[in-house]
Amino acid sequence: MKTIITSAGNKLSSQFELRFGRAEWFCLYDEESGKTSFHENMHIDDGHGAGPKAAEKAYELGAAKVISGDFGPKAKDILTQMDIQMVIVDNDNQTVKDIINMIK
Amino acid sequence: MPRRRKLRKIVAPPGFRGYKPYGFRGGRNNGHVDLLYEEYEAIKLVDYDLMNHLEASSLMGISRPTFARIYESARRKIAQALAESREIRTVYGNAYMDKTWYICNDCNARFTIPDSINHYTCAICKSENISSVTSNN
Numbered sequence: 001m002k003t004i005i006t007s008a009g010n011k012l013s014s015q016f017e018l019r020f021g022r023a024e025w026f027c028l029y030d031e032e033s034g035k036t037s038f039h040e041n042m043h044i045d046d047g048h049g050a051g052p053k054a055a056e057k058a059y060e061l062g063a064a065k066v067i068s069g070d071f072g073p074k075a076k077d078i079l080t081q082m083d084i085q086m087v088i089v090d091n092d093n094q095t096v097k098d099i100i101n102m103i104k
Numbered sequence: 105m106p107r108r109r110k111l112r113k114i115v116a117p118p119g120f121r122g123y124k125p126y127g128f129r130g131g132r133n134n135g136h137v138d139l140l141y142e143e144y145e146a147i148k149l150v151d152y153d154l155m156n157h158l159e160a161s162s163l164m165g166i167s168r169p170t171f172a173r174i175y176e177s178a179r180r181k182i183a184q185a186l187a188e189s190r191e192i193r194t195v196y197g198n199a200y201m202d203k204t205w206y207i208c209n210d211c212n213a214r215f216t217i218p219d220s221i222n223h224y225t226c227a228i229c230k231s232e233n234i235s236s237v238t239s240n241n
Binding site for chain 2: 023067079080084085086088092103
């Protein structure tokens with residue numbers, strides 16, 4: 001199963017990002033292989049619709065789970081439709097690696 | 105015919121049925137004010153969770169101006185209850201519960217469980233000690 005974790009940077013030591021649509025990077029973590037890859041968010045500066053586009057990106061990458069700090073109403077609708085699990089972690093004082101260690 | 109009221113989404117109903125003044129002078133019962141669930145939620149989001157109106161309104165699935173009116177009404181009702189020593193009773197109002205979210209009692213993560221997942225465990229720590237965010241009342 002693949003999981004997306006919102007990240008402020010493109011390294012495992014980067015800060016976990018609380019925003020979903022406006023996160024700078026998405027970390028894709030594959031539970032089976034234990035591999036991670038980072039995908040840049042192209043829609044971070046869009047005036048609107050960043051959340052839904054991020055949700056579509058999550059679907060394209062084949063994620064079954066998204067971990068972030070919050071989801072907007074539009075992103076929630078789309079992720080619900082696509083049967084993608086949403087997880088909210090409030091604590092922003094963590095790195096992407098910390099989050100991966102938690103779900104391992 | 106007036107426009108139909110959009111239902112306001114609330115995460116959890118208040119954990120009480122109402123508040124009563126005690127020891128007030130003046131003898132008789134002064135009556136009560138009805139605080140709607142969405143008004144309670146508005147006060148909680150803004151003054152307890154310290155959100156701004158825009159964030160709170162998107163959480164409740166309504167527009168910011170509508171949220172501001174609900175919040176205003178909530179404050180006035182509470183002020184009225186205090187100033188006139190009235191009872192506060194909570195009333196359902198125009199709300200619906202956000203049932204889709206769960207909270208883990210061990211690590212405090214909140215998550216949804218989509219139809220494709222059939223095990224009810226925490227998405228982060230795999231604990232089975234989870235509850236629906238609405239059922240902790």
